[in-house]
Amino acid sequence: MSEKKRILLLGATGSIGRQTLDVLRRHPDTFELAGISAGHNEDALQEIAQEFPEIQAASVESTDGRPWQTDLITGADHVARLMDRVEYDLLVNAVVGFAGLAPTLKALESGHDVALANKESLVAGGPLVKKTLAETGRRLYPIDSEHSAIWQCIQGSREKDVNRLIITASGGSFRDRSRESLKDATPAEALKHPNWAMGKRITIDSATMVNKGFEVIEAHYLFDVPFERIETVLHPQSIVHSMVEFKDGAVMAQLGSADMRLPIQYALMMPDRPSLEEDNRLDMTRTQSLEFREMDMERFPILKTAYETGKAGGSAGAVFNGADEEAVALFLEGKLPFLGIEDAIRYALQVVPFVQDPDYEALRDCDRLAREAVRYGVSHGFQVE
Numbered sequence: 001m002s003e004k005k006r007i008l009l010l011g012a013t014g015s016i017g018r019q020t021l022d023v024l025r026r027h028p029d030t031f032e033l034a035g036i037s038a039g040h041n042e043d044a045l046q047e048i049a050q051e052f053p054e055i056q057a058a059s060v061e062s063t064d065g066r067p068w069q070t071d072l073i074t075g076a077d078h079v080a081r082l083m084d085r086v087e088y089d090l091l092v093n094a095v096v097g098f099a100g101l102a103p104t105l106k107a108l109e110s111g112h113d114v115a116l117a118n119k120e121s122l123v124a125g126g127p128l129v130k131k132t133l134a135e136t137g138r139r140l141y142p143i144d145s146e147h148s149a150i151w152q153c154i155q156g157s158r159e160k161d162v163n164r165l166i167i168t169a170s171g172g173s174f175r176d177r178s179r180e181s182l183k184d185a186t187p188a189e190a191l192k193h194p195n196w197a198m199g200k201r202i203t204i205d206s207a208t209m210v211n212k213g214f215e216v217i218e219a220h221y222l223f224d225v226p227f228e229r230i231e232t233v234l235h236p237q238s239i240v241h242s243m244v245e246f247k248d249g250a251v252m253a254q255l256g257s258a259d260m261r262l263p264i265q266y267a268l269m270m271p272d273r274p275s276l277e278e279d280n281r282l283d284m285t286r287t288q289s290l291e292f293r294e295m296d297m298e299r300f301p302i303l304k305t306a307y308e309t310g311k312a313g314g315s316a317g318a319v320f321n322g323a324d325e326e327a328v329a330l331f332l333e334g335k336l337p338f339l340g341i342e343d344a345i346r347y348a349l350q351v352v353p354f355v356q357d358p359d360y361e362a363l364r365d366c367d368r369l370a371r372e373a374v375r376y377g378v379s380h381g382f383q384v385e
């Protein structure tokens with residue numbers, strides 16, 4: 001067995017995937033990149049394969065037939081076959097969307113821990129993932145910055161002493177705009193996140209506040225805290241990545257610059273905290289102010305829907321996510337107005353039948369039905385008869 005920790009990186013060509021590669025480059029004696037996958041970007045995948053010759057296999061949905069020096073797996077179920085082919089110690093799941101749920105479950109079921117960026121695994125499949133964790137005894141290491149912050153804040157403390165989780169929200173691209181002005185918001189405007197450079201889907205989700213709703217649900221499953229004790233607060237600077245309030249009133253916060261390499265490295269290496277780049281450190285003497293504002297549920301009503309969805313459990317999260325995933329894609333194609341994303345989610349939650357204790361196949365059906373509902377709603381209107 002190799003002495004290095006073998007990493008299987010799914011979504012290697014994306015924003016989190018590339019930053020994960022950067023972390024691996026810094027620790028060549030600790031990690032070996034065992035396998036990589038992408039959705040469609042074969043060019044970028046091949047570049048990575050050339051840089052990391054130790055890779056056992058790579059996978060992408062379709063190929064243009066070029067020669068590969070590494071085993072290349074293609075086709076609809078390429079990720080599952082890659083996971084069967086590669087020998088690895090830790091899965092880093094940086095796939096975007098519902099497509100990330102199956103690999104999370106498959107890794108846990110085959111006895112692997114997962115460093116999880118794919119928040120949709122817990123939003124769409126929270127109850128099933130939790131059950132799988134209990135059955136397999138495996139672990140999830142959060143990569144999402146807020147959950148990494150909470151995880152760092154609770155080190156050395158007891159679960160029973162935690163009173164509240166306080167998740168910070170930047171407010172996204174439109175935090176200073178009225179709801180009225182959002183009627184004509186364009187994809188180009190929505191894609192300008194004030195603090196973070198991320199993939200398109202999560203950037204739009206930050207602008208609608210769906211991302212914060214997702215993070216509330218994610219926190220519930222990661223830290224086993226009831227929704228009533230998970231709060232969100234607007235923090236425009238994205239310096240405090242989240243907080244934990246303990247029963248005695250002490251509040252622990254994790255601060256840092258907006259750089260995902262820190263939470264990625266922490267998920268892969270904790271409790272070790274080796275150096276990251278010096279020039280990217282937070283300089284508190286240059287930090288003008290740290291503001292915190294109450295979350296306005298009228299301005300961001302979808303956050304309330306996310307709490308209701310999380311409390312409903314069952315298949316509700318899969319519908320919420322599937323509808324959002326479809327609606328964001330339609331918005332980016334110019335086929336749905338920005339505020340239509342909220343309408344689409346609410347509509348799908350009303351029309352897709354609820355399943356109390358879904359297995360993976362039931363969740364996949366709900367995801368499909370939610371997408372179909374959104375497409376139907378776009379052409380026929382989002383009114384429920």
Ligand SMILES: NC(=O)C1=CN([C@@H]2O[C@H](COP(=O)(O)OP(=O)(O)OC[C@H]3O[C@@H](n4cnc5c(N)ncnc54)[C@H](OP(=O)(O)O)[C@@H]3O)[C@@H](O)[C@H]2O)C=CC1
Pocket residue numbers: 010011012013014015016017037038039040041042079094095096097099117118119120143144145196197198199200201202260
């Ligand atoms: N970016 C960030 O800073 C943060 C991201 N996250 C979460 O991390 C995850 C990844 O986000 P991000 O890196 O921004 O997303 P990107 O869109 O930048 O990257 C997504 C990756 O997933 C691959 N992919 C897309 N669809 C599929 C599919 N159906 N099957 C297999 N692979 C697929 C893409 O391949 P290809 O390149 O070929 O399209 C790409 O490698 C998301 O769940 C997001 O919410 C969480 C916190 C912060």
Ligand SMILES: CC(=O)[C@@H](O)[C@H](O)COP(=O)(O)O
Pocket residue numbers: 144145146168169170171172196202205206207211212260
């Ligand atoms: C980097 C990260 O974790 C994102 O989820 C980020 O938190 C998005 O920021 P907001 O959703 O707060 O705008």
Ligand SMILES: [Mn+2]
Pocket residue numbers: 144145146215
């Ligand atoms: Mn986040």
